[in-house]
Amino acid sequence: xSKSVTKSSFRPETGKKDRVRWLFVMPAMLVVLCLLxxxxxxxxxxxxxxxxxxxxxxDFIGLENYIxxxxxxxxxxxxxxxxKWTFFSLIGQILVGFTGALALNKIKMAVPRTIYRICMxxxxxxxxxxxxxxxxxxxxxxxxxxxALLVQLGLTDNMVQFLSDPNLVLPxxxxxxxxxxxxxxxxxxYASLQTVPQDQYEAAKIDGANALQSFAYxxxxxxxxxxxxxxxxxxxxxxxNFDIIFMTTAGGPSGVSRTMPVYIYELGWTSRMVGRAxxxxxxxxxxxxxxxxxxxxxxxxxxxxGK
Amino acid sequence: MKKIKFGNVISHFYLIxxxxxxxxxxxxxxITAFKNSSDMLNNPTRFLPTEWTLENxxxxxxxxxxTINIRNSLIIAVSTTxxxxxxxxxxxxxxxxxxxxxxxxxxxxxxxxxMFPSIMLVIPYAMVMxxxxxxxxxxxxxxxxxxxxxxxxxxxxVGFFKTVPIGIEEAGRIDGANKIQVFVRIVLPLVSPGIVxxxxxxxINAWNEYLYSMILMSSSDKTTISVAVKTLQAxxxxxxxxxxxxxxxxxxxxxxxxxxxxxxxxxxxxxGAVK
Numbered sequence: 001x002s003k004s005v006t007k008s009s010f011r012p013e014t015g016k017k018d019r020v021r022w023l024f025v026m027p028a029m030l031v032v033l034c035l036l037x038x039x040x041x042x043x044x045x046x047x048x049x050x051x052x053x054x055x056x057x058x059d060f061i062g063l064e065n066y067i068x069x070x071x072x073x074x075x076x077x078x079x080x081x082x083x084k085w086t087f088f089s090l091i092g093q094i095l096v097g098f099t100g101a102l103a104l105n106k107i108k109m110a111v112p113r114t115i116y117r118i119c120m121x122x123x124x125x126x127x128x129x130x131x132x133x134x135x136x137x138x139x140x141x142x143x144x145x146x147x148a149l150l151v152q153l154g155l156t157d158n159m160v161q162f163l164s165d166p167n168l169v170l171p172x173x174x175x176x177x178x179x180x181x182x183x184x185x186x187x188x189x190y191a192s193l194q195t196v197p198q199d200q201y202e203a204a205k206i207d208g209a210n211a212l213q214s215f216a217y218x219x220x221x222x223x224x225x226x227x228x229x230x231x232x233x234x235x236x237x238x239x240x241n242f243d244i245i246f247m248t249t250a251g252g253p254s255g256v257s258r259t260m261p262v263y264i265y266e267l268g269w270t271s272r273m274v275g276r277a278x279x280x281x282x283x284x285x286x287x288x289x290x291x292x293x294x295x296x297x298x299x300x301x302x303x304x305x306g307k
Numbered sequence: 308m309k310k311i312k313f314g315n316v317i318s319h320f321y322l323i324x325x326x327x328x329x330x331x332x333x334x335x336x337x338i339t340a341f342k343n344s345s346d347m348l349n350n351p352t353r354f355l356p357t358e359w360t361l362e363n364x365x366x367x368x369x370x371x372x373x374t375i376n377i378r379n380s381l382i383i384a385v386s387t388t389x390x391x392x393x394x395x396x397x398x399x400x401x402x403x404x405x406x407x408x409x410x411x412x413x414x415x416x417x418x419x420x421x422m423f424p425s426i427m428l429v430i431p432y433a434m435v436m437x438x439x440x441x442x443x444x445x446x447x448x449x450x451x452x453x454x455x456x457x458x459x460x461x462x463x464x465v466g467f468f469k470t471v472p473i474g475i476e477e478a479g480r481i482d483g484a485n486k487i488q489v490f491v492r493i494v495l496p497l498v499s500p501g502i503v504x505x506x507x508x509x510x511i512n513a514w515n516e517y518l519y520s521m522i523l524m525s526s527s528d529k530t531t532i533s534v535a536v537k538t539l540q541a542x543x544x545x546x547x548x549x550x551x552x553x554x555x556x557x558x559x560x561x562x563x564x565x566x567x568x569x570x571x572x573x574x575x576x577x578x579g580a581v582k
Contacts, residue, residue, distance in 0.1 A: 133554050140547075
């Protein structure tokens with residue numbers, strides 16, 4: 001290649017014919033297009049057909065799938081279960097993650113700080129299969145550690161059936177999810193706490209502000225955009241999470257812990273009604289879009305305030 | 308003289324409790340993996356085994372042929388990582404240098420695709436894979452894994468590429484290197500630490516993945532380790548020792564790698580949002 005490349009063509013804004021730069025972004029765009037955009041349209045299409053897992057072709061049936069789903073009591077139940085699962089998991093994760101980050105921020109000695117940090121992020125590294133199985137084992141109703149310990153301490157008379165008692169299963173799953181998700185909140189909140197300029201605290205101290213006031217007027221405004229974004233991402237993740245529930249209870253006992261993703265899986269792969277499963281997953285996505293838009297309106301308002 | 312602050316004592320106390328809660332399941336998993344079945348049955352709350360045994364690992368690795376599934380998982384996770392990193396570093400550099408406006412949209416694009424439920428995506432994946440005969444193949448699964456690794460890797464890498472000063476590149480351009488040469492010889496070495504952490508993160512996610520693998524890989528000799536462990540749970544006789552040994556094999560690489568990159572994990576989000 002000759003030295004035809006001049007400095008001016010290097011600038012991004014020149015608008016000259018510059019094909020090479022497309023080479024850089026093309027493969028990633030192709031991935032997004034084939035693996036994310038196409039499937040979205042494909043699923044939307046299936047949701048209006050009577051497609052099954054085995055059928056080669058499918059007929060257009062209009063809104064029938066949607067009508068069937070919206071009148072299915074199992075769908076309504078799965079939806080409310082998902083709301084409870086997401087809401088309480090998030091509250092718990094934020095509470096534990098946030099207070100953990102604040103406590104960690106107080107520790108000035110480097111060595112204990114690193115030890116705490118590493119210990120506390122371990123749940124985040126857990127593969128979902130290991131989360132499910134280790135908790136299934138610790139909560140096992142015959143020889144599990146936690147029920148056995150409760151009996152030994154005299155707190156309960158019998159082995160508590162955490163994962164098969166209909167009243168306990170959802171709270172138990174939520175606790176597992178808090179255990180898993182709090183570290184991510186903690187690490188990110190801790191990182192953004194570090195970006196708060198220290199001199200503001202000192203100035204506030206001189207002005208006679210107490211710890212609570214500097215927390216409310218310096219810390220919170222400074223980190224709330226990052227925390228807000230984090231909460232959006234966690235909401236989406238928890239809402240869509242399939243693994244933890246599917247692998248511990250598979251939605252049982254008798255559907256008490258069946259969330260939307262598990263419900264959709266059963267429609268598509270147990271009942272083999274792919275069209276109906278598609279419709280349910282589109283509804284799930286729509287709901288998430290609405291929630292996220294609401295979040296982003298709030299975050300955008302915060303960002304404006306900060307400026 | 309230093310006085311001990313009350314707040315600090317509470318912080319330490321709280322963090323110690325949190326750390327114990329966080330670590331205990333891992334400890335229990337590992338210890339169970341070395342216990343024999345009579346220990347588990349006779350005294351469920353006894354912490355250390357009366358006698359350490361490797362029998363569980365022996366059962367899992369050789370009796371149940373988990374070595375095949377470990378190999379599958381390794382091949383799939385490593386291929387996913389390599390391909391995703393090549394695609395994503397090209398894209399991240401392209402965004403930072405040539406399409407800065409696209410970079411501003413990045414967070415929105417990421418959040419949007421992040422919203423797509425995997426249970427929704429897996430429906431068309433399963434249909435297309437069957438149409439082009441890629442069901443039950445490693446290639447098929449690697450392709451599918453790019454759907455979640457590429458967007459995230461691009462996002463992480465954009466943060467790292469932003470730190471490369473443009474002056475260095477311009478010097479290279481004056482010396483007659485073209486865009487691709489500049490990228491490979493000058494920019495890549497500068498961001499290699501960032502690339503390594505991103506690669507580790509992609510690897511962990513591919514190694515841990517369950518849903519796609521369960522649906523797309525139907526035969527037990529092709530499937531990944533997560534799915535293989537799950538089938539063990541469904542077996543009639545629950546052998547918890549063997550199950551925990553299998554879990555230990557899955558969880559250990561994740562945790563080791565995770566600790567290596569724990570300092571870098573928060574970078575993307577706070578930098579991306581704060582600018």
